[in-house]
Amino acid sequence: MINIAIDGPSGAGKSTIAKMVAKTLGITYLDTGAMYRAVALHVVNCGKNPSEEEDVKSLLSEINISYIKESDENKICLNGIDVSQDIRRHEISKYASEVSKIPAVRIFLVDMQRKIADTSDVVLDGRDITSYVLPNAKYKFYLTANDTERAKRRFEELKAKGQDVSYEQILADVKDRDFNDMNRDFAPLKKTEDSYEIDSTEMSLQQVVDTILSKIKEIDENDNARVNEKKLNNQVAKQAKDKKKQRGRWFYKGIANFVRKVLKVLWITKIYFKENFPKNSKALVICNHYSALDPCVIMSRIMGKDGKVLMKNEITANSFVDKVSKELGCIPVKRGEADVGAVKNIIGALNNNQPVLIFPEGTRNRQNSKEFLPFKQGVATFAIKAKAPIVPMIYYKKTVIFGRNKLMVGTPFYLDEFYDKKMSEVKESATQFIIDKMKELREEMDILVEKCGGSKKRYLKYKENQSKESSANVGDSSEE
Numbered sequence: 001m002i003n004i005a006i007d008g009p010s011g012a013g014k015s016t017i018a019k020m021v022a023k024t025l026g027i028t029y030l031d032t033g034a035m036y037r038a039v040a041l042h043v044v045n046c047g048k049n050p051s052e053e054e055d056v057k058s059l060l061s062e063i064n065i066s067y068i069k070e071s072d073e074n075k076i077c078l079n080g081i082d083v084s085q086d087i088r089r090h091e092i093s094k095y096a097s098e099v100s101k102i103p104a105v106r107i108f109l110v111d112m113q114r115k116i117a118d119t120s121d122v123v124l125d126g127r128d129i130t131s132y133v134l135p136n137a138k139y140k141f142y143l144t145a146n147d148t149e150r151a152k153r154r155f156e157e158l159k160a161k162g163q164d165v166s167y168e169q170i171l172a173d174v175k176d177r178d179f180n181d182m183n184r185d186f187a188p189l190k191k192t193e194d195s196y197e198i199d200s201t202e203m204s205l206q207q208v209v210d211t212i213l214s215k216i217k218e219i220d221e222n223d224n225a226r227v228n229e230k231k232l233n234n235q236v237a238k239q240a241k242d243k244k245k246q247r248g249r250w251f252y253k254g255i256a257n258f259v260r261k262v263l264k265v266l267w268i269t270k271i272y273f274k275e276n277f278p279k280n281s282k283a284l285v286i287c288n289h290y291s292a293l294d295p296c297v298i299m300s301r302i303m304g305k306d307g308k309v310l311m312k313n314e315i316t317a318n319s320f321v322d323k324v325s326k327e328l329g330c331i332p333v334k335r336g337e338a339d340v341g342a343v344k345n346i347i348g349a350l351n352n353n354q355p356v357l358i359f360p361e362g363t364r365n366r367q368n369s370k371e372f373l374p375f376k377q378g379v380a381t382f383a384i385k386a387k388a389p390i391v392p393m394i395y396y397k398k399t400v401i402f403g404r405n406k407l408m409v410g411t412p413f414y415l416d417e418f419y420d421k422k423m424s425e426v427k428e429s430a431t432q433f434i435i436d437k438m439k440e441l442r443e444e445m446d447i448l449v450e451k452c453g454g455s456k457k458r459y460l461k462y463k464e465n466q467s468k469e470s471s472a473n474v475g476d477s478s479e480e
Contacts, residue, residue, distance in 0.1 A: 002027055002121040004216070005129040008143035009189060010093070010177045011150030013200055013208065014125035017143060019073075020209045027121035029074060032129065033096065035109050037087035038065050038078045040095035050098040057104045065112070090158055090165055090173075097177050100127070103186045128187035130195045138223075139216050140195040143208065147174050149201045269297040269405040272448060272456055276409040277302050282350045282388045283412065286379055286434070288442075289359040290368055290398035297407060298357055298393065308349045309357040310342070331356070343382075350386035358382070360434065368398045370442060372435065380430035381423060383415050390415070392438050394445045406449060410441040 004021060008014050015031060022029035040050050042063055048055040068075040068082065075084045086092070099105050110133050116122060117134055124133065130140040145153075151171035158165050181189040191197060196215050200208050277283070285303065287294060295309045303309075311330045331349070333342040349356050361373040383390050392410035399405045415433065418426040452458040 001117065001119070002139075003117050003134050003137040004123040004139040004141070004212075005134045005137040005195075006123065006125040006141045006143055006212075007127060007130045007189065007191070007195065008125075009127075009147075009150065009174075009181065010097075011154045011174055012143045012145050013153065013205065014143050016205060017200075017208050017212070018123045018125040020205065021212055022123040024209065024213065025121075025123075027123060028116075030113065030116055030122045030124045031074065031076065032109070032113055032124050032126040032133070034076045034084075034087055035065055035112070036096040036100045036105070036126075037092050038076060038083055039063060039105055039109070040092055040099045041083055041087050042078055043099060044092070044095055050095040053102050053104070056099055056102050060104060060108050063108075065109075088161070090163060090170075094173060094177070097180050101180070101184045101186065106132075106187060127181050127189040130192045131190055132187040135192075139219060140192060141212055141215070142191040142195040142197045144197065144199055145201040147171065147178065150174050267293060267296045267300075267399060267405060268402060269301070269399070269407050270454065271297070271301060272406070272408040272459075274302060274409055276411055277355075277391055278389060278412060279304075280353065281355075282353045282386065283355040283391045284350065284379065284383045284386070284388045285355055285357040285391045285393060286360050286438070287357065287393040287407075288372065288395055288438070289361050289364050290395060291364065291400075293399045293401070294359070294395060295357055297399070297405065302409070303355045303357060306354045307357060308346070308354055310346070310359070346382055347386055350382065350388045355391075356382070360438075370446070372438060372442075375431055375435050377427045377431045379434060380415060380418070380427055383434075384418050384423065384426070384430065387414075387416075387419060389413065390434065390437070392434075392441045394438070394441045396445055396449050406445075406454060408441065408445045408448065410437070410444075413437055 002025070004018075004027075006014050006018050006021075015033060018031075019029045039056070039060075043050045043056055043059055046059055048059060050056065062079070064079050066077045066080075068077055075082050076087065077083065087096075106128075113124065113133050117124065117137075125143075126133065130137065130142070148171065151167065151174045154174065155165065155167045155170045158170070178189075198208055198211055203211075277285075285298065285307075287298060295311075299307050299309055308331050310333050312333065331342055331345045346356055346358075358379055360375040360379045362376045363373065365373055379390070382388070389412040391412045394408045394410070396406040396408075415430050418430045418433075447462065448454065448456070448459040452462050
């Protein structure tokens, strides 16, 4: 909302100037002084004393002030009757000053004025608009002139209206009203620090209007400049922050790359059928879980820098570890609760053609048994939602530093028979399907190590012979 507040002493020309500014800008002029005059008129018409607080307060509930738009002017109505001329009588001006001292009157009218200003573009003039009625107005002005000039203007105005008044009486009334307005206890007339003062003693009406419009333009330009400067400063600050963040990221990225190289050296592992892993493609990698070291080889030697791995959230409590782990591709997950953020990160990575490593048992098998712990059903959910292949992997036994660890990569498979079905209905059967596939791979790993001595060549030969024997048995059965 555009709120223009104009304060100043009696006879400074506030009302005339406010009307001209409102007309120029095409917004509403709200004559606050006329509202006080209307209250004073009602009090006088009721035969009450405008100086007696209790007399005036008792009449407020009877007062209804409204405006009627006629041409370019607002006609003020008191209880439905146009009183635009009556309130301009000289004695009513004096009574208006009296009723304006009464707090109840001011609260009654100020509440009305604020509600109008909250919903409309308005120009308001009065004695306390900048200090009390609209203290947060963007445009504030204090219009003044010396008392003799103001008395002269008032005298000429009333004479033109046919009122029989003397200049000396008008000057005395002006001085008297200035004193009353500036020294009243409640919301006195004063110039606020953020108001722009205009002395109109030697100025024409149009010169005053032009000065106000020029100042409004200047305020807007300064505000725009401050906004642009703030935007520029924010942009510079953001660039500096991003640059600092980028430097920090390169630091942690360097540590992450160093860690990957160390892992290759420390966790010596024989990887069988690495070619089964689909490169540059989304995949849900699952593996049995013996040690905290289990992800190391898979992440560093198979999945590559784009790979992601689930890790328990507790590890990220340390800020340094948290930043390095993120560069290593770790997705922290809160165990034992529905972690929506982790789920979004997992699905997002898969949809971005990135492989994600999950240990379906959910925790380490501390007994180092070949038997699996119960599988979590989240693996099936992710694979079905992302329609991603599952790549099973098996460690032969617990991984150790500088040990001859062995890892077998199985043939990728899909859960396509469960696609487009209700998750609640297929989650259990899909999880069992995954368990069966892992058990098959476990058996193949045992054959490779225990029957073939860990030799891939001997294992392939063994599988070839098994295939031939199976074919021969089928042939014998058919002959019988």
